[in-house]
Amino acid sequence: MSAPRLSTTHRPPSYLADAWRIARKDLLIEFRTRSAFLAATVFAVLAVVIFRFTWDPTAIPAMDLAPGVLWVIFTFSGLLGLNRSFGLELAERAYDGLLASQVSREAIFTGKVIANLVFVLCVQTLALPAVALFFDLPVGPSWGIIVAIVLLASLGLSAVGTLFAAIASNTRLAELLLPMMTLPFFVPLVIPAAQATAVVLRGQPIAEGMAWLKVLLAFDLVFVFACIMVFPFTIEE
């Protein structure tokens, strides 16, 4: 006795195609509603303004303060999008349809990470010039390296954040639990990201920040892989 084989009208599952399909769907929903993006952007701009007007330039140089400000804003604005990631699946239990489909759990997770990464990068694209403007940072000459730091750190933030968003989404206190669970895991990402950014903004040779970049890379390699492996266990009831 065997299951009816796939007919010629069906294709087998494809990890990357399935992941991209889920990411595209999430991004399309966010593009239509813009709920999380608007909230995150408003938060980022407000935070920049507050930090700027509470900052005493005679006490702390901009180069010392700005990298920390930048990564605090990136981290907390990213959290606003992570909650939405699984909230939109659970509102009408569309998640059940996804889980009952031939798409693998790993592809679902990867799709969610891609969507969250794009979301975080879009917010950062607006927040970075705002921080540079308000703190008069010389981003221009070193923008390529800063983009690399942002990409490495954002990948880690998105992977870890997506995993914990999946865990928190099944609880009644998801919006409270998510930051409580994720922030301790974000520390090993935010510190090297801020340190590497500071090295670049001070105009020091990139070799001096290479150790921090290696920490970011190592975090990404370990945690992206680990999160993909762990995710299927988070959805078991």
Place this chain on the structure above:
Amino acid sequence: MQSPHETGATGVASASASGPALTAEALVRAFGGRRAVNGVSLTLQGGACLALFGPNGAGKTTLLRLLGGLLKPTTGTTRLHGQPLPGDAETRRLVGLISHHAMLYPALSVRENVRFAAECQGVIDADEATTRVLTQLRVVDRADTAVRYLSRGLQQRVSIARALVHGPQLVLLDEPYTGLDETGALALTDALGALKANGATLVLVTHNLSEGLALATHSAIMQHGTFVDEQPVSSSGFDVSAYQAKYRALVHEGLA
């Protein structure tokens, strides 16, 4: 396979020479100390339809989620065409699930929702399949409307289209007629009838006995996680009134 009586489980069996499409053996699912499903066994052939009745909290929805592979049983196994559930991608593709939740994305249009489901199930010509199933469910004229602007009944039709777009071999239906108007109910009955004729196996959970028995080849009454009654439903001469009286006696008067 042991019979339900040998395992102490309750069960339904439909016989066929071609072998069963869906089998469940002594399924138990506990949440904490409470057994929502407690030793249910069933065997259904392709083309069979089990109508599952029972009061709220009897374990019907949990049983559907176990049969669909969305929940893992505490003990027991479920097999679809011999493959365990939750199975590999190919086995999961054979399942269609209709819940009392819409299982849709409100910000996406009707067509986008159904096409996304088709693509997730590996349908190659997802556009053609989407148009076909929307036409069958008589909702194609609203294909470009965002789901959040539809009435509950129309959303239910789209939800059904989403579940059927890939031509599943096992369709699990949890209160599918809820919110449907006469046109929608007729379209659903036609679609389910066509699926049955094509050899699909249906498990239908409903509180409406007449509605369930109209499609059923087998019926079961569930209470406290077990089947307290099961029987075949013949296409002619089945006494719905007598069945309703039996249901009332078993469920409402506690004679199970």
